[in-house]
Amino acid sequence: MGLGTLALRAITEARRRAPVLSVVVPCFDEAEVLPRFHARLGPVMDGIGEPWEVLYVNDGSRDGTLDAMLALQAAEPDRVSVLNLSRNFGKEAALTAGLDHAAATGAAVVIDGDLQDPPEVIPDLVAAWREGFDVAYAQRRVRAGETWTKRTTAAAFYRLMERLGGKVRLPRDTGDFRLMSRRALDALLALRERHRFMKGLFAWVGFPSKAVPYDRAPRAAGETKWSYWALWNLSIEGITSFTTVPLRFATYIGLATAAFALLFGLQVVVKTVIYGNPVAGYPSLMAVVLFLGGVQLMTLGIVGEYLGRVFNEAKGRPIYIAERYLPRRGPE
Ligand code: UDP
Numbered sequence: 282m283g284l285g286t287l288a289l290r291a292i293t294e295a296r297r298r299a300p301v302l303s304v305v306v307p308c309f310d311e312a313e314v315l316p317r318f319h320a321r322l323g324p325v326m327d328g329i330g331e332p333w334e335v336l337y338v339n340d341g342s343r344d345g346t347l348d349a350m351l352a353l354q355a356a357e358p359d360r361v362s363v364l365n366l367s368r369n370f371g372k373e374a375a376l377t378a379g380l381d382h383a384a385a386t387g388a389a390v391v392i393d394g395d396l397q398d399p400p401e402v403i404p405d406l407v408a409a410w411r412e413g414f415d416v417a418y419a420q421r422r423v424r425a426g427e428t429w430t431k432r433t434t435a436a437a438f439y440r441l442m443e444r445l446g447g448k449v450r451l452p453r454d455t456g457d458f459r460l461m462s463r464r465a466l467d468a469l470l471a472l473r474e475r476h477r478f479m480k481g482l483f484a485w486v487g488f489p490s491k492a493v494p495y496d497r498a499p500r501a502a503g504e505t506k507w508s509y510w511a512l513w514n515l516s517i518e519g520i521t522s523f524t525t526v527p528l529r530f531a532t533y534i535g536l537a538t539a540a541f542a543l544l545f546g547l548q549v550v551v552k553t554v555i556y557g558n559p560v561a562g563y564p565s566l567m568a569v570v571l572f573l574g575g576v577q578l579m580t581l582g583i584v585g586e587y588l589g590r591v592f593n594e595a596k597g598r599p600i601y602i603a604e605r606y607l608p609r610r611g612p613e
Pocket residue numbers: 306307308309310311340369370371372373375392393394395397504505506507
């Protein structure tokens with residue numbers, strides 16, 4: 282047997298063992314929900330009729346999430362994989378870690394572990410994939426259990442991103458809950474920036490995509506880790522890693538103020554020369570100085586946002602650190 286044949290054998294062997302579908306679940310303090318999640322996921326995935334694995338990523342949970350994962354793996358070693366990160370890296374990094382380790386040859390599904398993304402939608406995503414779409418993203422029909430403020434701020438954010446996005450379109454009302462074919466996944470994994478605004482990265486990759494509508498449930502248990510402040514910061518993160526439009530905005534503000542100041546100056550000169558007006562005093566001066574100071578600090582802040590991003594990328598650190606990876610035991 283030649284070396285080539287041997288290598289080919291090894292590859293086919295690995296293929297035979299690798300699941301067709303991987304379900305990637307980032308988890309942070311989800312010990313309470315995880316067993317329920319798994320109980321709902323199992324029958325749904327079995328119904329699809331492809332070999333599958335579920336990869337639970339423990340993102341530095343402070344409760345018994347890792348133990349819950351290990352228990353699930355002990356019970357079903359042939360379909361549960363566990364990836365434990367060395368600390369909490371945040372959802373976006375945990376997701377990347379999971380996708381990096383997804384063994385699927387066919388497609389990977391990303392889903393939240395808190396049962397807000399109903400596993401029952403996965404067959405619809407898989408159906409879209411079988412139709413030939415590379416990306417099937419679940420699109421929320423209603424946002425149950427979310428306050429009016431959260432809904433309107435989310436809507437405003439999507440509208441802003443649509444304006445700023447240029448060629449890259451962010452689909453509305455979608456989260457990370459989606460399916461990606463192997464080639465779309467490989468394309469996504471080639472994007473190694475440290476500031477990971479996943480929605481933007483997913484959109485950037487492209488490929489034929491299909492929206493699958495579903496109803497998002499309120500959290501089954503535990504609480505959301507997203508405060509409004511965190512969401513605000515995520516939006517800034519999204520905008521600054523998605524587009525450089527704010528930089529241009531800063532330039533335009535500068536130009537506009539300069540133009541305004543020029544006209545204003547001319548007006549002062551004309552008034553003084555023609556009417557002999559005394560120069561208006563302290564209040565207007567103060568207002569202009571403070572206004573300009575504010576504009577300067579703000580534009581400096583915008584530049585700083587991008588500079589900080591460059592700083593973080595330049596360090597070239599890994600996106601996450603895996604403490605251990607316990608793959609499922611494939612079929613012998
Ligand atoms: N998550 C994570 N790391 C974090 C925060 C959240 O892996 O630092 C996981 C969390 O366990 C859940 C998913 O990401 O499975 C979504 O988190 P959450 O429910 O808090 O967000 P929301 O549903 O409110 O967008």
